[in-house]
Amino acid sequence: MSPDPDDPVISVRDLVTGFGDTRVLDGASLDVARGEILGCVGASGAGKSVLMRTIVGLLPRRGGSIRVLGQDMARLGMGARRALERRWGVLFQHGALFSSLSAIQNVQFPMREYLRLSRRLMDEVAVAKLEMVGLDASVCHKRPAELSGGMIKRVALARALALDPEIVFLDEPTSGLDPIGAAEFDLLIKTLQQTLGLTVFMVTHDLDSLHAVCDRVAVLADRKVITVGPMATMLSSDHPWIRSYFRGTRSRVGAATGAVRAVRAV
Amino acid sequence: MTDRLLDLSVTDGRLALAAAGSWTADRAGELETLIDKAVRRARGVAAVEIRMGAVERLDTFGAWLLERLVRTLTAAGREPAVLDLPERWHDLVEEARQVNRTPLPPTRRRPLGDALAGLGRIVVEITHDLLLIVQMFGAMAIVAARAALRPWTFRLTSMVHHLDRVGWRAVPIIVLITFLLGCIIAQQGLFHFRRFGVEVYVVDMVGILVLREIGVLMVAIMVAGRSGSAYTAELGSMKMREEIDALRTMGFDPLEVLVLPRLVALVLALPALTFVGSMAALYGAGLVAWLYGGMSPDIYLARLRDAISLDHFAVGLLKAPFMALVIGIVASVEGLQVKGSTESLGRKTTASVVKAIFLVIVLDGLFAIFFASIGM
Structure with missing residues (x-):
């Protein structure tokens, strides 16, 4: 499914939020x-x-x-709100799997609460979800404590996708993964997004993820969303923070130009 | 949205299944029943076709159920033709084709075997726990001896901080509970002794009971619940967040840095709390004797002076530090056994309180035998 800019699924306008006396966001707008x-x-x-936690309603606006x-979101009653929550899935930074449940029970948890399904169908769909995120049936009965960091993220993604949501929120999906694992996870997100027609809102620090999977990038600074646009816009931006972020020594472009300079210096 | 998800019609020995509407999570339960029905209907026919053209929405649930239908029919020798599947769902249906190829490993259940294995595990765990407690006792003895030889290494600030938490801040609740306990014992004593006309012996009973047994036992149980659990939870979450490993890598002994100050604080706090608690209980008993039993405070005090000796007082107070040691050691052992999950933190905290209270009562019994045999 190709992005349709005239049909925003999330639309944030002049958002103000904060803790105590400090305002973390002040007038942030984003589609x-x-x-x-x-x-x-x-x-x-x-x-x-x-921003992500405010959109999903974990922090007050x-x-x-x-x-x-x-x-x-401000006008929804309890029932409408719950119905809306079923239409999004959230992947938390550390997975947030329920430690007393096995992998498959974690994935089945939302299904059990919201849907009336036979045990067999629930098992089959849960295994299908786990396989879609690149795991196999052998992890099904393992507890989160027995899983590696990458597996926990995958199970958590499967849980976020349990009810086939329309929107998925990902909070630093590749943090804590090695570069190979992170690249695989990026690919997985891209594939699932295409297969399931998802809209993905991803908070990240990983420049490789931004390059590999993001259609557009939103930059937060000075308590606002200062720019939104594709990677090309970011790379050609003159804003000092954006420049040092995308063209600094740790970025691909920065590393490449640095290498060129080093070669020239020799 | 149409209400007909799957229409069945048989013409000339061909079963035609016309799918429609939303094949999504919300209707998956319904759809499963329809699909089972379709499979049953397909038994007598020569060929099956599934028309997907009228489906409005399809998600993983729908795609999987379609795949399950195809697989079941294929296994029965009637491979169906899937027709008119809209282009946008090709990927999803293809994905569903890959999944669930290996059966889910069964969770084996053997009721008798599991019960026996569980029993055996408990026995092993109890032995293991006792060993760990003895081990911790020994380790703490060494750490304490080292601290005694080099007193400047002892973490006094930390100890005072914990003394404040487990001692000073526990005073209000301990005073309240022991006061009420004193009131209740006196009231019950007066009520029953009145029938024999020996109300005055209530003072003997309250005095001896509170000073020898109830005061120290009650306070120890409360401290185990209040401070033992806190120690376990603190040490456990430090273990979970690798703080204890961090200490080790910097060359510190976690027992010396974390456990010793806590243990010393508890050993100092419990006798003090026992004293305060016993006084509160005696005060409560005196109040009830005065207001409910009509015994004036002067008589109560005079009778108390006659009834109790320093021995009774000493017996109670002597037990306190040992009970504190048991509570502290059990709390530390359990705290340091916490593994990665939050569930294990909860389990260990519960275990810490239960074991500490159990051991405190056992210890009290041993002390009773000991003091009886030395005539105190």
Whole structure:
């Protein structure tokens, strides 16, 4: 599914949020189009996770409006809110798997609560989800404590996808994974997004992820979303923070130019 | 949204299945029943075709059920033709074709075997626990001896901090509970002794009971619940967050840095709390004797002076540090056994309180025998 900019599934306007006296976000606005993968970047503490947590309703909003799938989050009753929550999935940074449940039970947890399915179908679909995120049936009965970091993220992604949501929120999906594992995870996100027609909102620090999977990137700075656009826009931006982030020594472009300079110096 | 997800029609020995509507999670239960019905209907026919053209929405649940239908029919020798599948779902249906190829490993259940294995595991665990407690006792003896030889290495600030937490801050709740306990014992004593006209012996009973047994036991149980659990949870979460490993790599002994100050604080706090608690209980008993039994405070105090000796007082107070040691050691052993999961933290905290209370009562019994045999 190709992104459709005229059909925003998430629409944030002049959002204000914060803790105590500090305002973390002040007047942030952002649209996420249906079927796109949007990467959200910013310095540590710039409010990337806060933005995500405010959209999904884990943090209170002090001002502005949030519309998700055409519904104003502030005006939803309990029932409508729960119905809306079924239409998104969240992957937390450390997986947040329930440690007392096995991998397959974790994936089945939302199904058990929201759907009336036979045991057989639930097992089959849960295994299917685990296989779709690249795991096999042997992990099904393992507890989160017995799984590696990469496996935990995959099981958590399978749980986020349990009810076939339309939107998936990913909080630093590749943090804590080795570069090979991270690249595989990026690929997995891209594949699943295409297969399932998902809209993905991804908070990340991983420049490789941004290059590999994101259709657009939103940059948070000065308590606002300062730019939104594809990677090409980011690379040609003049904003000092964006320049040092995308063209610094740790980025591909930066590393390449650095190498060229080093060669020239010799 | 149409209500008909799957229409069945048989013409000339061909079963035609017309799919429609939303093949999604919400209707998966319904759809499963329809698919089972279709499989049953397919038994007598020569060929099956599935028309997917009218499906409006399809998700993983729908795609899997379609795949399951295809697989079941194929296994029965009637490979169906899937027709008119919209282009946009080709990937998803292809994905569903790959999954569930290996059967789910069964969870084996052997009720009798599991029960026996569980029993055996408990026996082994109890032995293991006792060994660990003895081990920790020995390790703490060494750490304490080392600290005694080089007193400047002892973490006094930490000890004072913990003394404040487990001692000073526990005073209100301990005073309240022991006061009420004193009141209840006195009231019960007065009520029953009145029938024999020996109300005055209530004072003997309260005095001896509180000072020898109830005071110290009650306070120890409360401290095990209040501070033992806190020690286990603290040490356990430090273990989980690798703080204890960090200490080790920097060349510190976690027992010296973390456990010794806590243990010393507990050993100092428990006798003090026992004293405060016993006084509160005696005060409560005196109050009830005065208000409910009509015994004036002067008589109560005079009778108390006659009834109890320093021995009774000493017996209670002597037990306190040993009970503190047991509580602290059990709490530390359990805390340091916490593994990665939050579940194990909860389990160990519970275990710490249960074991500490059990051992405190056992210890109290041993002390009773000991003091009886030396005539105290």
